[in-house]
Amino acid sequence: MSEKKNRMTLKEAFAATRRGYSILWRVMPEFFPASLAKNALTALSPYIPLYFTARLVNAVAGGGGGKEVWPLLAALLLSTALAGAAQAAASCRANVIEEARSIPARLRLLMEKLLDMDFQDTDDPKTKDLIDQIMENEQWASWGLVKLQYRFDELVEAVLRIAGALALSVSLFTLPVPQGSPLTVLNSPWCLPAMLALMGAAVALSALCYSRAQTFWSALDGSFFNRAFTALCGHAQFNRSASTDIRIYAQDRFLLQKEDDPALDGFGPNSAIGRASRGPRGLLMAASEGVVRTYSGVVYLFVGLKALGGAFGVGSIAQYVGALAGLSKGAADLLSALSDLLKNAEFLQPTFQLLDIPNHMYQGSLTTEKRSDRNYEIEFRDVSFRYPNTDAWALRHVSMKFKVGQRLAVVGENGSGKTTFIKLLCRLYDPTEGVILLNGIDIRKYRYDDYLALFSVVFQDFKLLSQPLGKNVAASEEYDRARAEECLRRAGFGARLDQLPEGLDTCLYRDFDENGVEISGGEAQKIALARVLYQDAPFIVLDEPTAALDPEAEAEVYTKFNDIVEDKTAIYISHRLSSCRFCDEIAVFDGGRVVQQGVHDGLVEPQGKYRSLWEAQAQYYQKREE
Ligand code: ADP
Numbered sequence: 001m002s003e004k005k006n007r008m009t010l011k012e013a014f015a016a017t018r019r020g021y022s023i024l025w026r027v028m029p030e031f032f033p034a035s036l037a038k039n040a041l042t043a044l045s046p047y048i049p050l051y052f053t054a055r056l057v058n059a060v061a062g063g064g065g066g067k068e069v070w071p072l073l074a075a076l077l078l079s080t081a082l083a084g085a086a087q088a089a090a091s092c093r094a095n096v097i098e099e100a101r102s103i104p105a106r107l108r109l110l111m112e113k114l115l116d117m118d119f120q121d122t123d124d125p126k127t128k129d130l131i132d133q134i135m136e137n138e139q140w141a142s143w144g145l146v147k148l149q150y151r152f153d154e155l156v157e158a159v160l161r162i163a164g165a166l167a168l169s170v171s172l173f174t175l176p177v178p179q180g181s182p183l184t185v186l187n188s189p190w191c192l193p194a195m196l197a198l199m200g201a202a203v204a205l206s207a208l209c210y211s212r213a214q215t216f217w218s219a220l221d222g223s224f225f226n227r228a229f230t231a232l233c234g235h236a237q238f239n240r241s242a243s244t245d246i247r248i249y250a251q252d253r254f255l256l257q258k259e260d261d262p263a264l265d266g267f268g269p270n271s272a273i274g275r276a277s278r279g280p281r282g283l284l285m286a287a288s289e290g291v292v293r294t295y296s297g298v299v300y301l302f303v304g305l306k307a308l309g310g311a312f313g314v315g316s317i318a319q320y321v322g323a324l325a326g327l328s329k330g331a332a333d334l335l336s337a338l339s340d341l342l343k344n345a346e347f348l349q350p351t352f353q354l355l356d357i358p359n360h361m362y363q364g365s366l367t368t369e370k371r372s373d374r375n376y377e378i379e380f381r382d383v384s385f386r387y388p389n390t391d392a393w394a395l396r397h398v399s400m401k402f403k404v405g406q407r408l409a410v411v412g413e414n415g416s417g418k419t420t421f422i423k424l425l426c427r428l429y430d431p432t433e434g435v436i437l438l439n440g441i442d443i444r445k446y447r448y449d450d451y452l453a454l455f456s457v458v459f460q461d462f463k464l465l466s467q468p469l470g471k472n473v474a475a476s477e478e479y480d481r482a483r484a485e486e487c488l489r490r491a492g493f494g495a496r497l498d499q500l501p502e503g504l505d506t507c508l509y510r511d512f513d514e515n516g517v518e519i520s521g522g523e524a525q526k527i528a529l530a531r532v533l534y535q536d537a538p539f540i541v542l543d544e545p546t547a548a549l550d551p552e553a554e555a556e557v558y559t560k561f562n563d564i565v566e567d568k569t570a571i572y573i574s575h576r577l578s579s580c581r582f583c584d585e586i587a588v589f590d591g592g593r594v595v596q597q598g599v600h601d602g603l604v605e606p607q608g609k610y611r612s613l614w615e616a617q618a619q620y621y622q623k624r625e626e
Contacts, residue, residue, distance in 0.1 A: 007346075008345055008346055010342070012345065013341075013342045013345035013346075014342075014345075016345040016346075016348050016349070016352070017148070017341050017342070017344070017345055017348070019348070019352065020145060020148045020344075020345075020348045020351075021148055021152075023109070023145065023351070023355075024145055024148055024149065027105045027106065027108065027109050028097075028101060028102065028105040028149075030097055030101070031094075031097055031098065031101070031102070031149060031152075032152070034090070034093055034094040034097045034098075035094055035098075035149075035152055035153050035156060036156055037090040037093075037094065038087070038090040038091045038093070038094035038095075038153070039153050039154075039156035039157040039160065040156065040160050041083065041086055041087035041090050041091075042087055042091070042157055043156070043157045043158075043159075043160035043161040043164060043330075044083075044160055044161075044164050045080075045083035045084065045086075045087050046322070046326070047164045047165075047167075047168055047322075047323070047326065048079045048080060048083050049076060049079075049080045050168065050318065050319050050322040050323065051168060051319060052072060052075055052076035052079060052080075053076060053315065053318060053319075054313075054315040054316045054317075054318055054319035055072050055315065056069065056072045056073060056076060056315065057313070057314060057315025057318070058312075058313035058314070058315035058316060059072055059315075060315075061313055061314050061315060062313060098149060098153075102146065102149060106145055106146065109145075109355075110131065110134065110354070113354060113355055113357075114127075114131075116359070117357050117359060118359050118360055118361045119423075119428040119429065120361075120387075120388050120428070120429050121357050123387075123388075124388060124389070127354065127357065130350045130353055130354045131354065133350040134350045134351055134354065137347045137350065141217065143344055143347035144344070144347050144348055144350075144351055145348070145351060147340065147341070147344040147347070148341070148344070148348075151337045151340055151341050151344070154333055154334075154336075154337040155334065155337050155338075157330075157333065158330045158331070158333035158334035158337060159330070159334065160330075161326050161327075161329060161330030161333070162326075162327055162330035162331060162334065164323075164326065165323040165324065165326035165327035165330060166323075166327065168319055168320075168322075168323035168326075169320055169323040169324055169327065171312070171316075172303065172306070172312075172316075172320045172323075172324075173191060173192045173195075175306075175311045175312050176311060177306060177309030177310060177311045178309070178310050178311075181309040181310060182309075183305055183306070183308065183309030184309070186302070186305060186306050186309060186311070191302070195298075195299070195302065195324075198295060198298060199295060199324075199327065199328050199331065200331070202291050202292055202294065202295035202328065203292070203295075203328055203331045203332045203335060204335070205287075205288075205291045206287075206288045206289070206291045206292045206332055207288075207332060207335040207336055207339065209284045209285070209287040209288035209291070210284070210285070210288040210336060211336070211339050212284050213281045213284035213285045213288065214343075216272075216273060216276045216277075216280075216281045217273065292328060292332065295328055296324075296325055296328070299320075299321060299324040299325070299328075300321055303317050303320045303321050303324070304317065361427075361430060361444075361448070362430075362444045363447070363448050364442075364444055364445035364446045364447060364448070365445075365447060366441065366445050366446045366447065366450075367446070367447055367450050368438065368446050368447070368450045368451055368453070368454055375404055375439075376403075376404045376438060376439060376454065376538055376539070376569070377401065377402070377403045377404070377438070377439055377440075378401070378402055378425065378436065378437070378438055378539075379399075379400070379401045379436070379437040379440075380398050380399055380400045380401075380421075380424075380425075380434070380436055381399055381434055381435050381436070381437060382397055382398075382399050382433070382434040382435075383395060383397075383398045383399070383424065383431045383433070383434035383435070383436060384396050384397055384398070384431065384432055384433040384434055385420060385424055385429065385431050385432045385433075386432045387420075387429075393592050394417050394420040394592050395417045395420050395421060395424070395431075395592045395593075396591075396592045396593050397434075397593060398417075398421065398434075398592075398593065398594050399594070400587060400594060400597070402569065402571075402585065403569070404538060404539075404567075404568070404569045405567055405568070405569060406569055406570075406584045406585060407562060407569075407570050407572070407582065407583040407584045407585070408569070408570070408571045408572070408583060408584065408585050408586075408587065409571075409572045409573075409574065409579075409580030409583035409585070409586040409587070410422075410571065410572070410573045410574075410586075410587050410589060411573075411574055411575065411576075411577055411580055411586060411587070411588055411589070411610070411613070412575065412588055412589030412590055412609075412613075413575055413590070413613070414575055416589040416590050416591060416592065417589045417591075417592040417593075418543070418544075418573045418575075418589050419460070419543055419544075419573065420592075421589070422457065422541055422543050422571070422573060424436060425455070425541070425571075426452065426455050426457060426541070427443055427444075427448065427451055427452065430444060438451070438454075453537065454537055454538055454539050455537055455539045455540075455541060456531075456532040456535040456536075456537040456539070456540050456541070457532075457540075457541040457542075457543060458525075458528045458529065458531075458532055458541070458542050458543065459543050460543050460544045462524075462528045464508055464509075464519075464524055464527055464528065465508070466507065466508060466509040466510075466511035466512050466513075466516065467507065467508065468502075468504065468505045468506060468507050468508070469484075469488075469497075469500070469503075469504050469505070469506050469507075469508055469527065470484045470485075470503075470504030470505065472508060472527060472531065473487055473488060473504075473527060473530045473531050473534050474531075474534055475531060475534075475535070479534075481504055483534060484504055484530070484534060485497065485503075485504060487530040487531075487533040487534045488526070488527070488530040490530070490533055490564045491526045491527070491529040491530040491533060491564065492526050492529075492560060493523065493526040493527060493530060496523060496526075500517065501515070502515075508527075525557065529557075529561060529564075533564065533565075537568070538568055538569060539568065539569045539570075539571065540565055540568050540569065540570045540571070541570075541571045541572075541573070542558070542561065542570070542571070542572050542573065543573045544573050544574055544575070558572055558574070558579040558580065558582075559582060562582055576617060577600075577610070577613055577614050577617055578617065580600075581600045583599075583600075584599070585597065585598070585599065586598060586599065586600060586603060586610070588603065588608075588609050588610045588613075590609045595608070595609050596608050596609055596610050
């Protein structure tokens with residue numbers, strides 16, 4: 001279970017809330033004017049009929065003729081209709097922004113930060129944990145940036161509701177009960193402060209009870225239950241590969257049965273929150289509502305007695321009662337919005353911590369000359385590397401040089417450092433010791449984007465998107481159709497392409513398009529290879545994208561690819577030696593070191609790591625042949 005949050009001081013909470021709003025202003029500026037318009041109209045429009053109805057009833061009760069009544073009636077109808085229409089239009093616009101823009105804007109904020117931060121930080125479990133916390137806080141009770149949005153709505157509405165109520169209730173205190181009535185005591189100048197004090201006390205007490213009742217929710221750490229629920233039931237619905245297991249073993253039922261388990265902090269009727277709601281939490285909620293209703297009763301009494309004393313007409317009773325009810329509601333909403341904002345401040349911390357992760361990687365300014373001869377040379381000079389927060393060396397004293405046009409194979413057992421070598425080559429991480437050079441210059445001195453553009457990589461766990469085939473190949477919205485098609489044919493996807501009803505425009509997968517096609521693992525690989533060809537980068541890296549294939553099919557992919565990469569430098573990674581026999585150079589990794597280097601024939605003869613790997617794998621081929 002996650003740790004309970006530390007309490008913040010009021011000053012810290014205000015500062016956090018202010019920062020939260022400035023982020024919201026940056027990612028969603030259109031929200032603020034839309035919210036202002038919607039909530040101003042929501043707060044003020046109920047007062048319009050209240051005002052005119054009071055005038056109308058007073059006119060009728062006072063025996064006013066049609067001359068007085070008809071214009072008031074017309075004003076009542078017209079202003080009510082106009083205010084209602086304007087409120088509906090403003091709400092409609094604001095709701096679209098709040099519902100439709102809010103999630104993408106907040107996700108985009110996280111996505112941009114993740115893409116912008118040093119890659120090694122995206123890999124850090126702490127980063128993942130922050131993202132999980134942000135998501136959980138939101139799902140749990142809309143804590144975080146989204147809460148600022150809801151509470152801004154409430155603040156605007158509450159402040160304007162109070163302003164409107166004050167404007168309508170001033171005359172309640174200024175109009176005196178005529179002399180001679182026993183009720184002239186209500187003309188006392190103490191009535192206004194007494195009513196306000198009473199309202200303040202009622203609102204504060206009600207807010208206190210409400211906030212106490214809410215602490216049962218915030219003390220309950222539902223995030224763990226949410227995480228377990230999302231992991232299991234979320235997978236059951238959305239993750240096709242997990243859903244089969246979950247169905248067969250009925251694991252979702254297992255979780256649902258646990259809903260009442262106190263250890264899981266669930267939400268079932270017999271969970272902690274369920275029991276509290278039948279006990280102290282329920283009582284606090286009742287007290288919160290009861291106090292406000294009692295105050296309303298006192299207001300009715302005061303207004304009724306003043307009317308009885310003859311201070312104003314019967315119509316005004318409705319106006320004053322309505323205005324004072326609006327005032328107490330506005331004050332209560334204001335208090336609850338403010339207290340919720342202060343509580344929310346601690347839930348904003350994961351967002352701030354994520355946004356504040358600094359970029360440490362040095363960003364050089366040299367451009368990687370776009371050489372027409374593509375004459376690039378890469379050198380690893382005594383490179384060692386440890387993953388952040390680990391003690392073990394993933395690479396140790398690696399020195400290697402390769403020139404453009406070469407075919408380099410990196411082989412070794414699982415965990416020997418092959419992928420780490422590629423990650424350093426592509427500058428996803430910087431070496432802990434030693435240096436990597438491009439044409440004799442430290443790669444850190446080049447512009448990062450320029451340097452990255454030298455590589456096309458198919459990673460082991462490459463991903464294609466649920467987008468049209470052509471866009472997947474080009475990795476872009478706009479693309480050269482003839483070139484995309486040519487790359488697909490060169491990658492061996494030609495026959496399948498001819499069968500696709502919409503050719504390059506066929507959507508991959510059915511997430512967004514019911515006419516999309518489901519492609520096999522082998523087909524996906526060919527598309528990934530076509531994407532590499534389309535990029536036309538001078539270095540191509542295949543990091544065991546064929547791990548799911550059997551050894552012969554893998555060897556076939558590699559040999560075929562060898563033909564189509566033409567003059568580019570290709571680096572192949574595999575733990576199967578047979579796939580890489582054709583390479584100009586083979587580097588054998590073992591325990592993070594390059595233990596042998598050479599061509600297949602030279603490496604297979606002497607005793608060594610390559611030979612022992614080869615013999616272990618050769619047995620497998622021999623068995624198959626037998
Ligand atoms: P290979 O590609 O040869 O299977 P890797 O380069 O993936 O090997 O891994 C080399 C070593 O680095 C292994 O001991 C592995 O456990 C460790 N390692 C890989 N990735 C990480 C990571 N993100 N954080 C910490 N250690 C890692």
